[in-house]
Amino acid sequence: xxxxxxxxxxxxxxxxxxxxxxxxxxxxxxxxxxxxxxxxxxxxxxxxxxxxxxxxxxxxxxxxxxxxxxxxxxxxxxxxxxxxxxxxxxxxxxxxxxxxxxxxxxxxxxxxxxxxxxxxxxxxxxxxxxxxxxxxxxxxxxxxxxxxxxxxxxxxxxxxxxxxxxxxxxxxxxxxxxxxxxxxxxxxxxxxxxxxxxxxxxxxx
Amino acid sequence: xxxxxxxxxxxxxxxxxxxxxxxxxxxxxxxxxxxxxxxxxxxxxxxxxxxxxxxxxxxxxxxxxxxxxxxxxxxxxxxxxxxxxxxxxxxxxxxxxxxxxxxxxxxxxxxxxxxxxxxxxxxxxxxxxxxxxxxxxxxxxxxxxxxxxxxxxxxxxxxxxxxxxxxxxxxxxxxxxxxxxxxxxxxxxxxxxxxxxxxxxxxxxxxxxxxxxxxxxxxxxxxxxxxxxxxxxxxxxxxxxxxxxxxxxxxxxxxxxxxxxxxxxxxxxxxxxxxxxxxxxxxxxxxxxxxxxxxxxxxxxxxxxxxxxxxxxxxxxxxxxxxxxxxxxxxxxxxxxxxxxxxxxxxxxxxxxxxxxxxxxxxxxxxxxxxxxxx
Numbered sequence: 001x002x003x004x005x006x007x008x009x010x011x012x013x014x015x016x017x018x019x020x021x022x023x024x025x026x027x028x029x030x031x032x033x034x035x036x037x038x039x040x041x042x043x044x045x046x047x048x049x050x051x052x053x054x055x056x057x058x059x060x061x062x063x064x065x066x067x068x069x070x071x072x073x074x075x076x077x078x079x080x081x082x083x084x085x086x087x088x089x090x091x092x093x094x095x096x097x098x099x100x101x102x103x104x105x106x107x108x109x110x111x112x113x114x115x116x117x118x119x120x121x122x123x124x125x126x127x128x129x130x131x132x133x134x135x136x137x138x139x140x141x142x143x144x145x146x147x148x149x150x151x152x153x154x155x156x157x158x159x160x161x162x163x164x165x166x167x168x169x170x171x172x173x174x175x176x177x178x179x180x181x182x183x184x185x186x187x188x189x190x191x192x193x194x195x196x197x198x199x200x201x202x203x204x205x
Numbered sequence: 206x207x208x209x210x211x212x213x214x215x216x217x218x219x220x221x222x223x224x225x226x227x228x229x230x231x232x233x234x235x236x237x238x239x240x241x242x243x244x245x246x247x248x249x250x251x252x253x254x255x256x257x258x259x260x261x262x263x264x265x266x267x268x269x270x271x272x273x274x275x276x277x278x279x280x281x282x283x284x285x286x287x288x289x290x291x292x293x294x295x296x297x298x299x300x301x302x303x304x305x306x307x308x309x310x311x312x313x314x315x316x317x318x319x320x321x322x323x324x325x326x327x328x329x330x331x332x333x334x335x336x337x338x339x340x341x342x343x344x345x346x347x348x349x350x351x352x353x354x355x356x357x358x359x360x361x362x363x364x365x366x367x368x369x370x371x372x373x374x375x376x377x378x379x380x381x382x383x384x385x386x387x388x389x390x391x392x393x394x395x396x397x398x399x400x401x402x403x404x405x406x407x408x409x410x411x412x413x414x415x416x417x418x419x420x421x422x423x424x425x426x427x428x429x430x431x432x433x434x435x436x437x438x439x440x441x442x443x444x445x446x447x448x449x450x451x452x453x454x455x456x457x458x459x460x461x462x463x464x465x466x467x468x469x470x471x472x473x474x475x476x477x478x479x480x481x482x483x484x485x486x487x488x489x490x491x492x493x494x495x496x497x498x499x500x501x502x503x504x505x506x507x508x509x510x511x512x513x514x515x516x517x518x519x520x521x522x523x524x525x526x527x528x529x530x531x532x533x534x535x536x537x538x539x540x541x542x543x544x545x546x547x548x549x550x551x552x553x554x555x556x557x558x559x560x561x562x563x564x565x566x567x568x569x570x571x572x573x574x575x576x577x578x579x580x
Contacts (some may be wrong), residue, residue: 011401055445056397062399096299096312099393146529146561147310176525176561184530 001028001036007109008068009047012058020071030075037068038081040045041110041199045195051076055103056193062106085115085205086136088127090118091149097144100131100174103194104140111198113138124151124158131164137200141187169204207368214275215373222472224515224551225496229544229576232375232520234278235560235569237288239264239312242566247387250304251311254283254355258363262370267566272574277401277553278474278499278520281312282363286311288352291343293381294389294438295319295336298306304468307390310562318342321399327410332383339390343369364430374431375497375553376474380422381437382415382458388440390480395435398441400450407454415458419465426471433472435499436462443478456487467495474520478558486512501525501558510547520553523572526555528556528564533571540575549579 004023007016023033044061047053087108091101098120108115116134118126127139139159141152152172159165172181173191182190189204191197207215220226239260240250249256269275287298295318301309323335336402340346367374374534381389387410388396393564399407426434440446441455473496475488480503488498493516499505504526509519522543527536540554558567 013401031412054443054447056400056450059394060401063394079495094306094309096314099315102394136317145312146309146525149529159249165465177530178526180526180530 001032004033004068005040005043006042008037008061008064009043009147011057011064013060013064016064017062017067017071020068020073024072024075031079031081032068032071032089034072034076034081036078037065038110038112041065041107045107045111045198048193048195052194054195058103058107062103062110065110068104084112084202085138086116086134087117087138087140087201088118088130088134088136089140090127090130091120091142091144092148092155093121093123094151095143095145096120097142097147097174100144100194101142104142104173104191104197107194107198108140108201111202113198113201124155127155128158128162128164131159131160131168137168140191140197140201140205141167141170141171141172145179146176149181149184152181152187156186171197171200171204208371210371211368211373214371218276218373218375218472221551221553224496226550226552229549229579230275230553231273231573231576232276232278232555233265233268233274233372234555234558237266237563238556238560238564238569241562242267243309244560245560246307247311248300250300250309251286251301252326254285255358257281258283258366262366262372263277265372266370266569271570272577274372275572276553277367277372277374277431277554278376279379279435280364280377280427282356282360283354284356284428285348288344288349291340293379293385295339295343295386296389313389316335316388317390317392317394317395318468319387321403323390324399324403324406324410327413327537328406331416333411335425349461358429361429361475367430375472376433376435376515377420377427377431378425378434378471379437380418380425380434380462381439381477382441382455382462383411383418383488384441384455384458385439385471386414386418387411387460393440397446397450400446400454402451410457411454415461418458419462422462423465423469423471428471432470433443433497434466434475436466438477438481439479441524442477442481443483443485444480448483449485456463456484459485460487460490463491463496467492472497476558477501477504479503480505482508485509488513488517491517497553497554499555500529503510503557506543507546510558517549518548518553518556520552522557525552525559525561525564528568528572529561531565531568533567536568537575540572544576 170187222232466473476499495517499520500522502522
């Protein structure tokens with residue numbers, strides 16, 4: 001099984017898919033294969049944090065992890081791995097950019113989180129409803145425009161108005177976000193990249 | 206006839222690139238920043254070239270009345286973003302007052318309009334075959350032709366307007382190298398996958414596209430407006446792609462574009478979004494004192510100056526969040542510290558990438574005041 005995590009961490013797509021098929025043919029528990037894939041993604045994340053991998057590598061590994069998941073899905077029969085927690089994720093109102101959000105989605109998902117993606121240009125009430133329905137303790141807000149800072153603030157205020165602020169930690173991310181934007185919007189933390197989003201979400205649980 | 210002040214400022218641009226400037230050069234960049242401050246709705250600003258030009262000029266002059274702006278980063282020609290940017294990224298734009306609320310900023314809609322089989326078409330038939338097919342899907346062709354006609358009829362008049370206001374520009378042209386065009390057309394995630402799965406094919410497509418890309422770039426430059434051009438580095442940033450992809454698919458196109466500019470006696474301005482620290486020393490491959498790196502605050506300029514010395518001028522890099530939410534003191538401290546650390550020679554002070562649409566006017570003033578007051 002170490003081979004699967006190694007192949008994923010080394011971004012060897014064809015060899016990985018062959019190895020997964022071989023494990024399935026050998027009757028290996030698909031959940032174990034999935035866990036090996038998750039372990040590979042953890043290695044990818046570590047290499048990214050160390051500066052050895054770059055965003056394109058994260059995207060490639062995310063695509064590979066997704067394909068492994070699709071290959072395993074018919075065999076999992078509803079079984080899921082360990083879920084660390086739930087996160088509501090989306091790009092805030094007035095901003096239609098999705099690349100950063102989608103990358104965070106795949107990194108959180110492969111990091112063991114159940115992610116509720118509400119899409120782009122999402123109004124504050126969309127986030128609030130998703131938090132209420134899912135009971136998620138984490139809210140991740142993405143933006144690429146500085147003009148979307150007020151949408152982040154409005155979303156934070158809507159979470160407060162709904163009486164959820166004490167139970168929900170809010171992380172922001174995207175090109176023009178930093179600690180000053182955390183202060184400006186009333187969020188709790190900022191993630192510099194997709195991998196740090198995973199780390200911060202784990203710390204916040 | 207240009208004024209003495211215009212000539213002095215135009216000379217200061219050249220001197221700064223050559224590291225002969227006596228003081229820091231202040232450089233305006235703010236594609237969308239003027240609208241809100243001047244009380245103009247974004248839809249009018251973005252969709253009407255005359256409104257964009259007048260509003261921008263009034264805004265710049267308002268700053269200029271308080272503290273001097275030596276030059277513009279890019280000449281302002283009033284080109285509608287939804288007619289110009291699709292050329293660079295093969296992507297459609299959503300516009301204020303059309304698909305977006307009246308005061309919203311225009312936004313790029315990235316989809317995979319370019320299909321995997323298009324690489325073969327580019328290799329076999331040339332990029333024009335694909336581009337001509339896609340263009341009508343990206344822009345309204347009537348609007349596009351109207352935009353071209355506007356430039357033909359008003360282009361020189363608008364250039365003269367800025368000359369008469371003593372505002373030379375560093376750049377008047379730009380190129381989006383083939384890597385960036387393909388990335389926009391395929392969408393970032395799909396294109397990055399392609400780079401891992403079919404690098405040979407992408408490399409061939411880039412080789413086919415590059416001569417035309419360079420030719421178009423040189424054709425867009427109007428030396429009267431600005432004697433340089435941007436070479437775009439957006440999705441090809443060191444922080445975004447692996448070294449293997451960067452060395453093979455990104456840098457060759459950027460370097461060839463920069464060299465072509467310099468061979469034709471133009472300034473090569475590498476407009477770099479995101480962090481380029483990993484590969485910053487590669488800019489030493491560009492002839493010394495002929496080029497600029499124009500960064501957005503994510504590249505470490507202290508490190509860049511240390512590595513590049515007096516070979517490549519720096520244009521940067523006051524962060525967008527700071528201009529949008531910071532105080533004037535914070536902005537001034539940022540600028541003063543930057544000049545303290547990397548020195549005034551070969552330095553243009555300007556917003557990182559572009560001043561955001563919600564940049565505070567007082568912060569724009571503070572940015573230039575700090576540069577002009579630095580001793």
